[in-house]
Amino acid sequence: MEQILPHLDSVFSIDCVLFGFDGKELKILLIERNEEPFKDWWALPGNIVGPDESLDQSASRILYELTGLRGIYMEQYYAFGDPNRHPQGRVITLAYYALIRLGGDKELRPISTYAKRASWLPITDLPKLAFDHQKIYDKGLEKIKRRIKHQPIAFELLPEKFTLTQLQHVYELVLGKKLDKRNFRKKIVSFGVLKELDEKQKGVSYRAATLYRFDKRKYAKLFGKEISF
Template structure:
């Protein structure tokens, strides 16, 4: 008696949640879809994994093809596998996220599946295609959790930044106002901010001191994770 052959029709995809910080706002990278399903909807950069490529390889390829970005350090943060999450059938997606300095990136270049690639503020995000709103929220929650025990904020800031910019970033991620004096005192007390002999340039207001994140000093002082909960 022949054994019954069970056919599996699930496919795999990659979706990317890329965070950036610009002009005091936390932003996420989106594309405008060119084709159905969800034609002209905003969505996270994502696509199907080819049969002959690995998950990590696919993540790099997909992000580059849809946005032009390359050489990003991306990390897996969740897998989404609801039965009806995609109109064409059971498609399981592996979600990645990355933090980048927007000012260090070249101009975005949408690929053949996207009409646009753009940075969008996280504060007024519209409903996204597929279940991408849920994927974004899960990635945002991951970002908030990591902020409490790792100095990831410095991956989003320019190499040289002011304490005001640093506080604005924390407030954008945590979605709450922080006391200026207490925040600065706490950040400086950790010992991994290097005060530079420089100030802001080309500003219409009083120029503030610039600082730099001293990664070597951070590694030396903090062998264990530290809490920076506000």
């Protein structure tokens, strides 16, 4: 129904599960709340949707305000609207996840007043979360597990140039299980969306691996044919 109606006393927000990969671990960005309710608890970053913002813009803004990053891959995945999910009123929230390559350490920016601080925490060891944020996170992880099997999202977590071992590592962390090296390589190469570079990994104290790049052009040509992991 789309007619104009008296407005209701509800608030519409966006919460984000920002997945980051630093080459070792899969992490998410959490903020430590400085306000009631759930003061001192960890929570997913979020905000109210502004009156002239699209939903995607709003999600990008939240991410930008925390990290200073733009142009990050984000995807809306579920709306949570239980009438009691917020102790102080009706707040319907739309969840987004983002996939971020973590580079140096200076990803974080000064934080707004409602949070004390923000940190990247490994998903293997998360604290208790405020509100229904555990549920939101769980569903987000489930979504990327599913999506990584069909869409080339793993590359969003890696630097532009990466080794096959790094790529496999991302798949293993997201899927939560070990994969066979030879079979992984065979399959991922067979999709034909990787470009092998003439370059090698640097700064490692062992044999350097060949670098690859995700080839968006080739991927675009494949469209219709689904990747299937």
